[in-house]
Amino acid sequence: MREITADRLDDMARGAGILGTGGGGDPYAGKLLAREAIRKHGPVPLVAIDEVPADATVVAISGMGAPTVLLEKLPAGTEELAALRALEATLGRPATHIVPIEIGGVNSMIPIAAAAQAGLPIVDGDAMGRAFPEAQMVLPTLIGVSNTPMAVADDKGNTLVLNAVSNLWAERLARAACVQMGCQVSCADTVMRGDQLRDGLVPATLTLAEDLGRAVREARTRHADPVAAATEVLSGVELFRGKVVDVERRTTGGFARGQARLEGTGVLELSFQNEHLLARLDGEIVATTPDLICVLDTDSGEPVTTEAMRYGLRVTVIGVPCDPRWTSPGGLALAGPRYFGYDCDYQPLPMSS
Amino acid sequence: MREITADRLDDMARGAGILGTGGGGDPYAGKLLAREAIRKHGPVPLVAIDEVPADATVVAISGMGAPTVLLEKLPAGTEELAALRALEATLGRPATHIVPIEIGGVNSMIPIAAAAQAGLPIVDGDAMGRAFPEAQMVLPTLIGVSNTPMAVADDKGNTLVLNAVSNLWAERLARAACVQMGCQVSCADTVMRGDQLRDGLVPATLTLAEDLGRAVREARTRHADPVAAATEVLSGVELFRGKVVDVERRTTGGFARGQARLEGTGVLELSFQNEHLLARLDGEIVATTPDLICVLDTDSGEPVTTEAMRYGLRVTVIGVPCDPRWTSPGGLALAGPRYFGYDCDYQPLPMSS
Structure with a gap:
């Protein structure tokens, strides 16, 4: 177990930007949110997949929206915790771990901010190993894990909790709400137990993002x-x-x-x-x-x-x-x-x- | 206290159609749903506003969508109970009474079907005294009653529960979901206590609808x-x-x-x-x-x-x-x-x- 401290966010965000394959949203705004949350609430414990107890309640936290909107409409910083709390109320139990749904772009940083705010550890991994545009495009879909109940929260204080018949339906309904909410919302979804993470996640991608970001920075420093x-x-x-x-x-x-x-x-x-x-x-x-x-x-x-x-x-x-x-x-x-x-x-x- | 039996639905639906002022959806499909539910589960007790205990949990049940769609895409008949159960799960307590959100059109019949299915009495009144197109256009909005939590359910098995910062926001978000769901969904919302009904409802409108439908039928019979x-x-x-x-x-x-x-x-x-x-x-x-x-x-x-x-x-x-x-x-x-x-x-x- 290690910790994500504020000084590690620059490399991690740079690497996550690369892994976002052009999407996932510019991690800059997310980095500011994560840094602020860590300053306020302390570093976030980073745990490997095999360190998570089998009966853990692991919740994926992410932003949904259009990256073009994120450039101009900054998050309020309250959305991710609001989504998490709405999901927990539906589940009837608290989350024990946070995990990124995608490592690419801003969605590497938003779960770190959420984990800091909630005082929870974050799992080193994600459900894509990159960024994809739609909510059903996650490895959990391939192993039959539902992405609902899914909680969606906006910057105004609106929340909704979805229960959909398929992960594609969840995407359709959440996307329609997201557009109404201003194309910039947070989601808490895809609840997994610890023993589902090996099949449901790409392992160690937060570490990969940091290694990648560091490699780029260091090459620049030595003029490589x-x-x-x-x-x-x-x-x-x-x-x-x-x-x-x-x-x-x-x-x-x-x-x-x-x-x-x-x-x-x-x-x-x-x-x-x-x-x-x-x-x-x-x-x-x-x-x-x-x-x-x-x-x-x-x-x-x-x-x-x-x-x-x-x-x-x-x-x-x-x-x-x-x-x-x-x-x-x-x-x-x-x-x-x-x-x-x-x-x-x-x-x-x-x-x- | 009286009972709504299957043989009273024709007059009631006719009157509700008139009170729908052109909208509210053709009550025909709703009448079939209500008749089927009453046949299966028995008549629905009809209670006046002042018969409802002050601490009752009164839930409004309605259909949302475009009447043009209702003509071609019939309800599955499962939506209204699914919406009610999703709302009750969020409330953490069961509904004690059902009430129509609008007396006009199909929304006079859908709550009767829901009440029969749930084994609950229906309150003789509605929140508009007519039909209006948008969810925030109800008397409870005027007295500061929130229309959320609002549960929305479709014919496919999708449900969502909204918590909105205003009744207008609930309309915007529910409408966006409704469009994705096929423009034909059921809602359970606008939870009121019994002691809020006097200010939140137009009284005795189910009775009015029946009186109106009967008057039209009887005039026809006597060639008036x-x-x-x-x-x-x-x-x-x-x-x-x-x-x-x-x-x-x-x-x-x-x-x-x-x-x-x-x-x-x-x-x-x-x-x-x-x-x-x-x-x-x-x-x-x-x-x-x-x-x-x-x-x-x-x-x-x-x-x-x-x-x-x-x-x-x-x-x-x-x-x-x-x-x-x-x-x-x-x-x-x-x-x-x-x-x-x-x-x-x-x-x-x-x-x-």
Whole structure:
């Protein structure tokens, strides 16, 4: 057992930004919330999956919304605890552990803030090993764990508790409420026992995020290539270096959707729904969801979120293999390219090295 | 105390259809649900407001959705009890009485079905004295009673429980969920104690609906004017007789909205959002919400709902004064013409008699 202290958040947030594959929301605002909560309530114990008692009540805490909205409408900081308390009232018992639903982006930080506020330990892992745009796209869905009861809370004081017949229905209903609530809410859901975590989580991803963020920072300090450092930590592959020449983006149905066009040696096209989902190099597919398509600032190695993509940015795109459970038939049905409406099958990364 | 038996539902549903002022949903499907529930579980005790103990837990049961959808997508018959049970679980105590949230249309029948299924008495009254399209448009809002916790259940087995910061927020969030759920759900909400009913309800409206439905039927039997009979029971005023010549209708945002044009001695234009809200005769306003604008088939005296309005129907439009609490400043702010976007003030009916 270790502790998450305020001084560890910078590296962790940087790594989580990279693992967010362009989505998951800029972790900056989340980092401020987590830092404030740790200053007020003390460090958050970080426990490995196998340290969690079998009968523990583990609750996933996350933000839901469009990253484009998060840029302008900051959380009140009360949402995550309100969601947790509403869920506990429904469960009739308190949570014993908090866990991130996704490691990518702001959703690495919001559960840390919640854990600090609630005085609970956080589990080192998450339910995706990346960021995905929809609530049912979690490993617990693959093992039959319901994501409801799900509590949703907004900055105004509204809460709702869902009980849905499927994890997809929970996504539909929570998303509709989220849009009404201003596209920026917190959720408490996907209650698991400790003995479900091995199958329901990707292990040690908070540690991975921190290692990744540290590697980028240290490479910069010693004037090495920060992107290469990130690629090495992630066992990824560099797909493209170039310049952003066009971004088409719209916030619709509670998501930031769009396309980006990069020029370098050839033309790379990225398609995203909050997260990058497809990369085409000169028209040929080079990476698809559920593998991670990460866009980094070429000079600094900092993650570039889809909402921050703009003309002129020099970026490097790396591909990182997803957790192998995502490329099972069930995993691909849940988060493969065809689910998102792309007329292509999943294609493994070109792992030349 | 009396009982609602299956043979009383026809008159009650007819009267409720008239009191629905074009909205509230065609009570036909609701009547079938109530009849089936009474056959299965027995008659429903009907209690007057002053028979309800002061510490009773009175729960309003209703359907939410667009009447145009109800025509094609019938309820499963499980929604109202699912909503009630979800609300009771949140309250931590069982309901002792059921009450209609609105007397108009299908929402007179759904609480009867729920009361039969739950084995509870129903209170003779409702929270509007008519039908209104939005959930916050109830007398309890005027006396500071929250409509949440509110439970919403659909035909698929999804439920959600809302806790909102205002009755308007509950409407916004429940409506968004309702649209996702297929525009046809049941709600359990607006929990009141027995001693709040005098201020929170319009009394004896189930009895009024039955008296009204019976008067229309009996007038028909004795070849008298059924519309005149209805007008007399309601102390209303006949505004127009004519033929429907045009209907513009769209189902949008969870509502059936539109306009109808009637020709007779002059031209009457009706504007509706589920319910009729404004009547203009040759361009001059003759009736506005919150007064009741009821459209009846001229020959039969049967209510004509907004979704059933069509070219060629011979109809009579009558105006009925609303409960006086609706014409207070607070009542008009909640359900007056300006709330609905009409650029006019409330105007009392021309009560020539």
